[in-house]
Amino acid sequence: MTAAELDRSDALRWTLPSGRSYEAVNRLVSAPLIERAAWSWRAWWIAFAVSLTFTVIFLIAVAWLFVSGIGIWGVDSTIVWGYAIANYVWWIGIGNAGTLISAMLLLMRQHWRASINRFAEAMTIFAASIAGLFPIMHLGRPLYFYWLTPYPNTMTAWPQWRSALIWDFWAILSYLLFSIIFWYVGLIPDLATLRDRARSRGGQRFYGALALGWRGSARDWHVYHVYQLTMASLAVPLVVSLHSVVGLDFAASLMPGWQETIFPPYFVVGAMYSGFALVVVLAALVRGGFGLQALITPAHFDVMAKILLAASIIMGLSYATEWFSAWYGGGRVDRDLVAYLFTGAYAPLYYAQLFCNVVLPQTFWFPIVRRSIPAVFLIAIAINIGMWLERILIIWMTLSHGFLPSMWRLFQSTIWDWLTMFGSLGLFATMYLIFVRLVPAVSMHEVKKDVIDQEVSA
Amino acid sequence: MSRMLLAEFATGEALLGAARQSKQRDLRVIDAFTPVPVDGLAELIGATPTRIRLVMFIGGITVAALFYLLEWYSAVVNYPVNSGGRPLHSWLPFILPPFATGIFGAALVGLISLFLTAGLPRLHDPLFAVEGFERVTQDRFVLVFERPEAAQHDEAARAWLTAIGAARVCEMKT
Numbered sequence: 250m251t252a253a254e255l256d257r258s259d260a261l262r263w264t265l266p267s268g269r270s271y272e273a274v275n276r277l278v279s280a281p282l283i284e285r286a287a288w289s290w291r292a293w294w295i296a297f298a299v300s301l302t303f304t305v306i307f308l309i310a311v312a313w314l315f316v317s318g319i320g321i322w323g324v325d326s327t328i329v330w331g332y333a334i335a336n337y338v339w340w341i342g343i344g345n346a347g348t349l350i351s352a353m354l355l356l357m358r359q360h361w362r363a364s365i366n367r368f369a370e371a372m373t374i375f376a377a378s379i380a381g382l383f384p385i386m387h388l389g390r391p392l393y394f395y396w397l398t399p400y401p402n403t404m405t406a407w408p409q410w411r412s413a414l415i416w417d418f419w420a421i422l423s424y425l426l427f428s429i430i431f432w433y434v435g436l437i438p439d440l441a442t443l444r445d446r447a448r449s450r451g452g453q454r455f456y457g458a459l460a461l462g463w464r465g466s467a468r469d470w471h472v473y474h475v476y477q478l479t480m481a482s483l484a485v486p487l488v489v490s491l492h493s494v495v496g497l498d499f500a501a502s503l504m505p506g507w508q509e510t511i512f513p514p515y516f517v518v519g520a521m522y523s524g525f526a527l528v529v530v531l532a533a534l535v536r537g538g539f540g541l542q543a544l545i546t547p548a549h550f551d552v553m554a555k556i557l558l559a560a561s562i563i564m565g566l567s568y569a570t571e572w573f574s575a576w577y578g579g580g581r582v583d584r585d586l587v588a589y590l591f592t593g594a595y596a597p598l599y600y601a602q603l604f605c606n607v608v609l610p611q612t613f614w615f616p617i618v619r620r621s622i623p624a625v626f627l628i629a630i631a632i633n634i635g636m637w638l639e640r641i642l643i644i645w646m647t648l649s650h651g652f653l654p655s656m657w658r659l660f661q662s663t664i665w666d667w668l669t670m671f672g673s674l675g676l677f678a679t680m681y682l683i684f685v686r687l688v689p690a691v692s693m694h695e696v697k698k699d700v701i702d703q704e705v706s707a
Numbered sequence: 708m709s710r711m712l713l714a715e716f717a718t719g720e721a722l723l724g725a726a727r728q729s730k731q732r733d734l735r736v737i738d739a740f741t742p743v744p745v746d747g748l749a750e751l752i753g754a755t756p757t758r759i760r761l762v763m764f765i766g767g768i769t770v771a772a773l774f775y776l777l778e779w780y781s782a783v784v785n786y787p788v789n790s791g792g793r794p795l796h797s798w799l800p801f802i803l804p805p806f807a808t809g810i811f812g813a814a815l816v817g818l819i820s821l822f823l824t825a826g827l828p829r830l831h832d833p834l835f836a837v838e839g840f841e842r843v844t845q846d847r848f849v850l851v852f853e854r855p856e857a858a859q860h861d862e863a864a865r866a867w868l869t870a871i872g873a874a875r876v877c878e879m880k881t
Contacts, residue, residue: 270846399781419807427810445844471748473825479763483763
């Protein structure tokens with residue numbers, strides 16, 4: 250075998266030789282956290298300063314919203330939903346992919362997921378937390394959001410259990426708490442590794458407290474392993490039901506373009522799609538930022554691009570099904586809406602959505618594109634923009650073109666719409682940067698068990 | 708409790724082999740500590756099969772049933788609202804919140820059960836004081852035996868462990 254061939258075969262393995270031992274994994278993942286003096290954090294501080302600025306913008310936008318009411322947004326009596334609901338659906342969709350990687354790929358024995366599942370799960374938690382804020386901000390009277398919970402009250406009133414808003418509340422709350430448990434339990438053995446590697450007293454105390462005294466006993470590992478597998482089996486129906494409920498927020502209405510039986514599965518696939526695209530973006534950033542080229546290889550981007558390609562085809566099929574059922578159903582309003590998608594005022598955005606979500610990912614048929622990390626990175630960003638456009642257009646198209654022509658309006662975005670949206674990205678980035686600075690971004694014990702052991706024996 | 712003999716191995720297979728062979732040598736394995744789960748090790752050292760799945764199932768079903776009962780009580784008994792002629796007991800839409808909370812309930816009950824069986828959170832363990840034990844969470848596999856009372860048996864056990872590839876053998880008093 251020539252050197253070039255050897256390089257090629259190495260590039261498509263899950264680890265590079267420099268990361269192919271237990272100690273190498275420990276060193277690569279934990280060095281930035283416990284040998285801070287030897288590690289340059291300058292890029293981190295710059296990123297942190299920028300994202301903190303956007304977080305402050307988010308807080309100002311939310312504070313002004315709470316003072317003035319939702320009139321500061323572009324919503325009106327025709328287009329009653331706007332950026333808040335689109336952002337909610339977009340963020341909760343991103344919040345689904347961590348579970349996809351942790352649970353579905355675990356159950357399907359896709360061992361390569363071990364290298365990426367930790368930061369994907371963190372992404373899930375932060376994205377789902379931000380998603381949960383938007384419906385509350387959109388309530389109009391956000392101070393009464395706790396009325397969604399059943400509690401003994403002087404009004405002797407109860408929540409309306411037939412309302413999609415109530416389903417949403419319980420689905421998000423359960424999912425968020427579930428994800429936190431799943432994520433933290435996965436962290437415990439790695440926190441113990443950091444506790445045992447830390448040389449500073451502060452590091453030992455910090456990671457020692459978080460590791461809860463984990464010893465790695467074979468008895469504990471046995472229960473731990475069974476628990477993780479059971480959690481994975483539970484996570485899959487939970488995540489599917491969560492995003493189906495989000496789809497039902499729309500489908501349970503009577504509006505053209507919303508009242509479709511395809512909405513729950515279509516939303517689930519869309520969620521996995523945008524979330525997976527963001528995982529690709531974060532994988533490239535974590536890989537470059539922490540020098541983890543030995544553990545996150547082009548092979549990972551190759552398989553993730555294949556998953557994105559499959560999801561893009563399902564998305565295209567879903568769009569086509571919407572058009573077909575509008576035509577086949579024969580309803581005038583539904584047919585008019587499909588014509589409006591392609592010819593109305595929002596049509597350029599709709600074509601951009603189709604291009605980003607369906608056309609552009611078809612380049613993933615070519616291995617050279619899948620194995621180029623910059624190409625996969627850029628296409629993944631385009632997919633996230635396309636998915637955001639899809640979420641906002643689902644709302645705008647239907648509400649701008651409803652049953653009553655005299656009520657037809659176009660949505661006029663305000664500065665507060667944009668500040669809230671970009672501010673929420675800043676909030677996400679801030680939480681994510683704190684996460685990568687405090688806990689290992691890659692699951693050491695899972696990489697050792699699922700990747701290194703397989704690679705060494707292969 | 709008697710004194711313990713700790714043997715350190717470089718791989719999970721070496722530890723598994725030592726644990727298997729020790730049965731013929733009258734050495735009693737107490738526990739094993741590893742950086743990653745080793746398949747089949749728990750059974751070999753005599754761990755009882757875990758019932759955590761059953762516990763989670765019961766916990767999840769209980770939470771879901773209680774939530775459904777709450778919905779039924781509030782919508783049918785305590786606060787009946789005729790909403791568009793729909794039945795007060797609309798079981799279909801009522802299923803969604805108990806489903807989500809039931810899964811969370813199963814996860815939480817499982818977490819409590821995991822913590823109880825694994826003894827977490829644990830403030831201290833005498834093993835943490837053993838030199839080299841910190842590598843158990845990194846790359847070393849440690850097998851813990853009950854140390855034989857008689858000195859010559861102890862010597863023989865140490866010699867045998869070194870012969871089958873233990874990188875280090877040491878003892879610990881408790």
